[in-house]
Amino acid sequence: MTLRLYLLRRILLVIPLLIGLSLLTFTVSRILPGDPVGLAAGPQATPEIREALARQFGLDQPLPVQYLNYIAGLFQGDWGQSLYSRRLVLDDLRVFFPATFELTIAAVFIATVLGVPAGFMSAVYRDKLPDQVVRVIALFFVSFPAFWLAMIFQSILGVTLDWFPIGKRFDVLLAPPATITGMFTVDALLHLDFQAFGIALSHLATPALVLSFGSLASVTRITRTAVLDALDRDSVRMERALGIPYRVILSKYVLRNALIAILTIVALEFGWLLAGAVLVETIFDFPGLGLYAVESSLRLDFEPIMGITILYGIVFSLINIAIDIAYGIIDPRIRYG
Amino acid sequence: MLLDIQNLHLEFRTFDGVAKVLAGVDLQMQRGDVVGLVGETGCGKSMTALAIPNLIPMPPGVITEGRVLFDGEDVLAKSPAELQRFRARHLGMIFQDPTTNLNPVFSIREQLVDSVLYQRMDQQTVPGRWRGWMPSARQIRSDAHRRAVELMSLVGIPDGERRIEDYPHQFSGGMRQRVLIAMALAGEPDLLIADEPTTALDVTIQAQILRLIDSLVKRLGLSVLIITHNLGVVAQTCQKVAVMYAGKVIETAPVRELFKNPRHPYTQGLLKALPTSHTRRGELEGIPGTIPNLTRPPEGCRFHPRCSHVMEVCRQVVPPGHRGDSDHITYCHLYGEER
Numbered sequence: 147m148t149l150r151l152y153l154l155r156r157i158l159l160v161i162p163l164l165i166g167l168s169l170l171t172f173t174v175s176r177i178l179p180g181d182p183v184g185l186a187a188g189p190q191a192t193p194e195i196r197e198a199l200a201r202q203f204g205l206d207q208p209l210p211v212q213y214l215n216y217i218a219g220l221f222q223g224d225w226g227q228s229l230y231s232r233r234l235v236l237d238d239l240r241v242f243f244p245a246t247f248e249l250t251i252a253a254v255f256i257a258t259v260l261g262v263p264a265g266f267m268s269a270v271y272r273d274k275l276p277d278q279v280v281r282v283i284a285l286f287f288v289s290f291p292a293f294w295l296a297m298i299f300q301s302i303l304g305v306t307l308d309w310f311p312i313g314k315r316f317d318v319l320l321a322p323p324a325t326i327t328g329m330f331t332v333d334a335l336l337h338l339d340f341q342a343f344g345i346a347l348s349h350l351a352t353p354a355l356v357l358s359f360g361s362l363a364s365v366t367r368i369t370r371t372a373v374l375d376a377l378d379r380d381s382v383r384m385e386r387a388l389g390i391p392y393r394v395i396l397s398k399y400v401l402r403n404a405l406i407a408i409l410t411i412v413a414l415e416f417g418w419l420l421a422g423a424v425l426v427e428t429i430f431d432f433p434g435l436g437l438y439a440v441e442s443s444l445r446l447d448f449e450p451i452m453g454i455t456i457l458y459g460i461v462f463s464l465i466n467i468a469i470d471i472a473y474g475i476i477d478p479r480i481r482y483g
Numbered sequence: 484m485l486l487d488i489q490n491l492h493l494e495f496r497t498f499d500g501v502a503k504v505l506a507g508v509d510l511q512m513q514r515g516d517v518v519g520l521v522g523e524t525g526c527g528k529s530m531t532a533l534a535i536p537n538l539i540p541m542p543p544g545v546i547t548e549g550r551v552l553f554d555g556e557d558v559l560a561k562s563p564a565e566l567q568r569f570r571a572r573h574l575g576m577i578f579q580d581p582t583t584n585l586n587p588v589f590s591i592r593e594q595l596v597d598s599v600l601y602q603r604m605d606q607q608t609v610p611g612r613w614r615g616w617m618p619s620a621r622q623i624r625s626d627a628h629r630r631a632v633e634l635m636s637l638v639g640i641p642d643g644e645r646r647i648e649d650y651p652h653q654f655s656g657g658m659r660q661r662v663l664i665a666m667a668l669a670g671e672p673d674l675l676i677a678d679e680p681t682t683a684l685d686v687t688i689q690a691q692i693l694r695l696i697d698s699l700v701k702r703l704g705l706s707v708l709i710i711t712h713n714l715g716v717v718a719q720t721c722q723k724v725a726v727m728y729a730g731k732v733i734e735t736a737p738v739r740e741l742f743k744n745p746r747h748p749y750t751q752g753l754l755k756a757l758p759t760s761h762t763r764r765g766e767l768e769g770i771p772g773t774i775p776n777l778t779r780p781p782e783g784c785r786f787h788p789r790c791s792h793v794m795e796v797c798r799q800v801v802p803p804g805h806r807g808d809s810d811h812i813t814y815c816h817l818y819g820e821e822r
């Protein structure tokens with residue numbers, strides 16, 4: 147099968163997945179106890195106002211009809227509206243998703259740039275001093291609670307050293323770069339506005355660092371295991387017997403053999419962090435998708451919850467497809483089919 | 484003397500205890516020799532072979548005694564950089580399983596061209612990828628590529644020009660072993676070490692690979708150390724043979740001499756068991772008992788518990804080598820003192 151056919155099939159398969167996902171989220175959010183209309187209408191609202199509001203959002207209809215209406219809207223590009231703020235869900239997602247996406251990419255970047263070399267070195271110097279040091283540090287990061295590390299780093303980097311600003315995505319007194327992607331650092335670079343880039347980056351630095359910690363430990367550990375496995379191959383002994391320098395064996399042959407496992411963990415961590423940025427967004431008051439999701443859930447604000455879920459579904463599917471393509475590039479034995 | 488392994492002792496120190504895997508291996512080869520190293524599985528053939536390029540995994544392995552001299556130089560005393568050059572320039576080695584010994588995610592071209600580049604020139608002059616665009620680097624790489632294709636035809640892979648772009652999984656087992664032989668020969672080595680090169684292959688393919696090694700010996704004047712547990716392979720390809728038992732070479736002789744006139748009781752049993760050289764695992768027809776546990780090996784001659792000619796001295800003293808006529812050395816008390 148050609149790559150294009152394979153891709154087409156994979157993308158088409160995302161649709162049933164999204165339908166299942168949306169059905170599940172819809173059901174769960176509707177059977178939860180609570181009074182979303184009351185919350186949205188406010189404590190003083192009369193029964194008439196509440197009824198009008200319910201009618202306006204179609205909440206007076208039977209549940210299956212509500213669901214079908216929602217899906218029908220989705221296919222026309224209508225992601226619904228917040229009961230609470232009356233803002234369009236799509237508009238909110240356009241603002242919050244790029245923020246979390248940017249934060250997650252930065253965190254995964256840090257975890258990869260530090261974790262892969264650390265894990266690699268750890269494996270090459272197995273049981274020697276560098277390995278011990280790396281393992282102790284990794285243990286440190288996994289054994290302390292994330293929120294505690296977050297607050298420690300916030301106070302050190304943000305207050306004691308005063309290197310980075312605390313909270314928000316940009317200087318509150320300035321306008322962020324005009325939106326292209328919604329990711330401030332990227333937009334600043336696209337406008338060649340390096341001052342804005344610096345400001346956005348400095349706001350991103352501490353939360354991204356803190357967010358990366360959990361992944362840093364797993365990326366390091368998985369890289370170490372993958373490199374140990376790769377070093378254990380017969381082909382490495384063959385390459386050494388051939389007289390290929392060890393430096394070349396490591397940087398070329400072993401690295402490529404370990405790459406599939408490394409790539410998988412990095413992509414997985416990307417997914418985890420994207421979904422798990424809530425804690426960091428809360429502590430750093432970083433307006434992203436996580437905060438938006440939490441607020442919407444607390445208010446049982448149906449359509450934002452649905453929108454967030456579906457967006458996550460799409461992103462996770464795309465990540466999976468991207469990994470599969472990468473596998474095929476790294477390992478010629480893998481055929482698409 | 485091309486290769487002179489003297490009194491090599493190797494231990495593996497693991498949680499299960501200390502296994503005395505090699506106990507005084509002696510093995511000599513002259514330039515141009517084709518020597519077969521035979522013995523049952525687990526007797527230390529592979530470890531003896533791996534000692535030559537100094538590739539025994541250490542830890543857990545520890546060499547407690549002995550020397551490995553190659554062209555008079557002590558291999559075990561070389562620095563890592565010297566070792567790498569030594570392996571590149573003087574040795575070629577192939578192993579049992581051609582599937583796992585090739586790297587599956589690189590094309591044959593990558594692996595074969597690297598073999599040519601690093602075996603034929605100083606590693607500093609090998610153009611790295613970042614210099615790949617420079618004219619000199621391209622010249623070097625295209626020379627190496629041409630040489631790689633030549634090597635493929637040398638080892639009998641048809642249509643090398645095209646097939647060099649393929650990946651290992653696109654080759655059959657026999658063809659993969661040929662590729663590995665090509666890689667091992669890229670630096671025109673003085674000695675080719677082949678550790679059970681045909682064991683993992685189909686019978687018909689086995690014969691083809693042996694014929695290939697034969698023809699390389701004739702065409703290139705190669706010296707070869709072939710490791711096998713199959714005496715038939717020895718009879719077909721070697722001039723000399725060394726028989727190992729439980730970590731020691733117990734008899735060496737020219738092939739015909741050994742088949743005609745085996746002297747060590749173990750060798751005699753081994754030949755009696757032909758053509759099926761082993762029937763059940765660890766038990767040879769004609770020799771009762773099994774190979775010893777190497778963590779608690781027998782004192783004296785390690786074969787004595789199974790030997791029908793056992794004497795009192797065998798239980799206490801490791802037998803010295805006895806040189807009979809025509810290069811026939813036997814490590815057995817039946818033949819008395821050295822010389």
Ligand SMILES: Nc1ncnc2c1ncn2[C@@H]1O[C@H](COP(=O)(O)OP(=O)(O)O)[C@@H](O)[C@H]1O
Pocket residue numbers: 495497502504522523524525526527528529530531540543777
């Ligand atoms: N890495 C290792 N750790 C412990 N023991 C080993 C290791 N490698 C080999 N051995 C032991 O060394 C002995 C000789 O092995 P080997 O040279 O591979 O035998 P052969 O090639 O003759 O079949 C065997 O008893 C084996 O169990």
Ligand SMILES: [Mg+2]
Pocket residue numbers: 528529678679
């Ligand atoms: Mg072996």
